Amino acid sequence: MDAYLVAILTIAGIYIILALALNLQFGLTGLVNFGVVGFFCLGAYASGIATESFHAPFVGGLCVAMVTGAVAGGLLALLSLRLSGDFLAIVTLGFAETIRLIFNNEDWLTGGPKGLLIMTRPVLADYSRSANAWMVLAVVLTGAVLTLALMLRLAGTPYGRVLRAIREDELVPATLGKNVFVYRLQSFVIGSVLMAAAGSLYAHYVQTITPDNFTTPVAILVWMSVIVGGPGNMLGSVIGALVVVTIYEGSRFLTPWLGFLDAEQVSALRFIVIGTVLILVIRFRPEGLLPEPKHTPVVPATRRPALKG
């Protein structure tokens, strides 16, 4: 039971980082990134390949993952950020699928569907299995706490206020001389770097990664964390990720009561419930569990005054 709790907390920590990164992009800046799982996957493989094929230490792998995430995020952003929201969503979704396809096919590099075995772990040598698990948890939670601190700091600064203003109406900040594109690019790249870092932590935690670890359900869970927690509220994302991981992992315990269903059906049922809850939350409580605190806008909120009666 202890081991199970450690495992769930580790997964939760990784989801917290993913959710915070997405919250920066979507909640704060209004960028619809459906490629969360692509950056997560990219980070995991980049880190795994760096440590296994090139014998880098764990920290080296983490850095490689973050640089890879930054480059990929920057390229995607340059490609699609100038266009409206829907296009970014389509491009990022296609990006995630394509990344998965590449890692599935290029097995000389990634081991393909058989998976990539990762021996490097962020632990001290010569300790027991359970002590190692605690150490990995500590590393992941440190990452999550650092990410949260960074995000809270970002959201509170004038920088965060500009991002929020861009989300509300890109014309107003633009007329005030803010380069909207650069702000969006920065927000997107920071988010991508964090997602890739989460991928690195994940890879060195599970130790075997296959492209099947990085499919739509992961993206849905991360999106659900942000939406349930409250878009724009950083603490909300932490709570959202905890709630979502608890529901998702906890629903395993329902399996014995669903004995008349086979394993495939139980798994399908969990996803049906998750997808439905996501739609219901968007419809009935779009502000999430923790609504975004009201901030004084950078500029008076009067938009296009009504000219006619």
Added chain:
Amino acid sequence: MQMFINALATAAILAPAAVAFTLIFTLFRYANFAAGGFVTVGAFAAWTLNAPLGLPLWAGGVGAMGVCAGAVALSDRVVFRPLRGRSGGTLLLVSIALSFVIENIIRFCFGAQVKGFDLPLTGPMVFAGLRVPKETVWVISISLIATLAVGALLTFTPIGRALRAVADNASLANVRGLPVPGVEAFGVIVAGALFGLSGTLVGVDLAIDPNLNWAIAIPVIAAAIVGGLGSPLGAAIGAVVIGLAEELTAAHFSPTYKGAVGFVVIALVLLLRPQGLLGTKVERK
């Protein structure tokens, strides 16, 4: 030449769904990513009528069109209508979640095994030294007829004209006395039937399984974007472009990379010609 026929066969599968996606986009201004999910529903509906129930495939196809029209109309009423007026990003997220739900409902009901239609074995037809399976000839002809029929419906009939008017400016249509909700419902049903047709055609060519969802969604959306997201004709031409690109990829790189074609084409179009090959820049809110 063989490659061209393969490309046409792919295009024939994608075209009805791409037209349907475009239709929904022009009517309601959101990208419905559940397109792949609806095509999968169509494939399973046709399979259910064809294999376990033993009906001929054409009856299965008609049934699939009906089932999909119902499913799309239901999703519009229950899921999308209450959210009208929310941002495009929100609707996109909802449509992805919906797609995910649909995929898993299918998995729940039918399991993950791959299924195929119960079709009699037929020999290929030979045109000028080219051997083309009879099924492929059927797929291409039916898709072409359906796409042309929808094009004609939109261009020449009063209801088609009304549909274009509502898509153009719904509040003006209301003032000018058009029954806007009825016209929208008609558009949704036509789109649903087209998804069902694509689903049936997909089942003739490929294996039917719940994973069809994303595999079909991205090329369908890519075809619609290449076509400029404004005209159904554009979407059909976009489907041919995607079909050709997939075949070229299969011939010059590896067939496994067909799945990436949609993304690469979308990226190229966004880079070079954001308004798509045909059509003017889409007006957005």
Added chain:
Amino acid sequence: MTLLCLQNLRAGYGGGDIVHGVDLAVAPGEMVALVGPNGAGKSTLLKAIAGVAKVTGGTLTLDERNLIPLTPAARAQAGAVFMPQDRNVFRTLTVTENLSVSAWGCRDIAQRRAEVTSLLPTMRPYMHKRAGGLSGGQRQMVALGMALMARPRVLLVDEPTAGLSPLLVGEMLDVLRELAAAAALGILIVEQNARAALERADRALVLVDGRVVRSGSAAVLAQEPDFGALFFGEAA
């Protein structure tokens, strides 16, 4: 004989009234101008008659038939036809299609189209063009034609000259003036170019803060020394 009759009409968009009790009558063949400063509620009044804004009190009848419970489409069918100020043509449809689609459900579309083109013959050269590609003046003419397709009894025109050059302003208003006479049509027009409107209208109402502050013969109102003050709302 009155066609359109408003008594103590109150209207708004759901957040408090903008029009505070207006009495107004329009007879067949008569052109009535609504003038007043920005924000006076002129457009809101027009939209309330068309069913786009909400009537919150008073009566509104056309030929003694109560319009208030009717939808915008039903009001158009009853004869109260609205021509919006902007986005008033379907840009992706041709002019012919724009006209046809505006007579939804009618069996005699071709005949109505012929009627409208004979009333507005300047449209003839560009009937097959897409409306989005027309000039501002041409587009306003198409929008007017679309309204006429419903065979209105009373036409509710919201700033038909917005954005037009001074030359076209007069032309557009002359077309409306002639239409009123030729088709025995009642026209209620909201117009920023108050002087140009008063030159053509039979009667006029000056609206300030949602109330009628002056009404009567357009020619007499135009001669009033404090007209400018009235128009800019200083005398309210």
